Amino acid sequence: MWKDSEYFKNKGELHRCAVFCALQIRGEVHDTEMVFVDRTSTDICLENAIVFSDMDPGFELSLQLYSCAVDEDSSLSGTPRRLSTRLGSSLGRSSGRRLRVAMDGACSNGGGSPILLPPPSFPGPKFQLLAHTKLTLDQVQDGFRTHDLSISSSGK
Template structure:
C-alpha cells in the first residue's frame, strides 16, 4: 500500500531526526558535566547544573518520542488501515502555536521572616522547565530569598508544534544556593589539611589523586574514588519543587491562576514556602490562521433553472 509505505518513510525520517537531537543533547550534557566539575564560582556552578538538568530532561523526552515512533512502525507492519478510512493525516486537525508568558509564583513567608526580617536567611536558585511533547524550554535562573513576594520569570516561551490535545507541563526546580559549590571544594580542603600532616611528598601525591576529573570531583587515575564517596557529578543539584499541567481548556485572553502540585516539604534544603498557585498568560493559535493549509482549483456545477415559472 503506497500510503503505508509513505507513512513508514516519514517515520524513518523523523526517527533519524530525533536520534540526531539525542546525540546533540548527550554532547551538551557531557559539556555541562565537565563545566560543572571545573566551576570555581557559585553562580557558574548553578547555571551549569541548570544546563545539566535541562539536557537530561530533553534526552528522556527524545528517547520516549523515539520509542513511540518505533512502536508505530511495528504496528504498521502488523495492521492495515481500513480501506474506506482514508489517509489519517487528512482527517486530523492542524497543529498550532502555544505561548506562555508572565509566569508568576507567589510565596508565603512567615511574618517574622518577611516583615521583621528575622531568622536565618534562606536563599535558593530556581528555574522552570516547560515541556510540550518533545519541545522543552527552560527559563532564566532566579535567586529567591525572603525579600521577594513572588518568583517572576519574564521569559516568553513559544511552542510551535502543539496539537489540540496538548499537555503543557510546567516544572519548578529549586536548589539551595548557600553551600560552597566550587569545584571539589570539600575534597581539596581535606587534601590540603592532610598534606600538611603527612608531609610534602605524600601530601603532593594525595592532592594529585584528589584532583577532579571531567565528571568526577574525586578520582584516582580514572579508577575508584579515593577516601571520600562523592556523586559522579560534583556541585549543586536541582530538585523538583512543584509542577502543574496546562491544556487547551486553560487558554484565556487574560492573566489566570492555576493550582500547583508541591513535591517538597520544609525539611528539604531546597524548600520555599509556595502559596500553592501559579499565574501566567497562556495563548494558542492554530496554524490555519496564519498558514495556507490547502490550495488548488475548485470546480462547481450549478443546475440550470428557468427564470420563469
C-alpha cells in the same frame, strides 16, 4: 516555600534559593533561566520566551519548579570565571599526575589495553522538585499570567 515565621514576622536568617522551571509537552522539554529568590520574593517572574514546535490546540503543558538552597559563597552565585577557577583547581595537580601515569603505563605496554578512567565527579548543587502544575491553551495564551502551583510531597 518560606516558613510563616520567616516571611510574615521577618525573623530568622535571609535564606536564598536558586530556582528554575522545566516545561514539557509530550517529549519536548525546555528550561527557563535560573533566578535567585529569598523571603522578600512573593512572586517569581520568568521572562524567557519558550516556543514549542507543532503543538495542537489540545496540548497540556507540564510545568515543574525546581529549587536549591544557595550559600553566600556558593558557586551558583559566583561569576563564570570564579566557577571555572574552582573547577580547574579541583581537577588540579593530583588528577593530572594520575592521568599522566596512566597514559605512560598504556604507552609502555604497547598501547594494547584501553585506559578506563572513572568518570569525574563534581559536587554540585542538588535541585529538588518544589512544585508543579499542568496548563492548557486557555491558561497560557494572552501573555503574562499568574499560576498557582501544587507543592510537591518532596518539597520542604
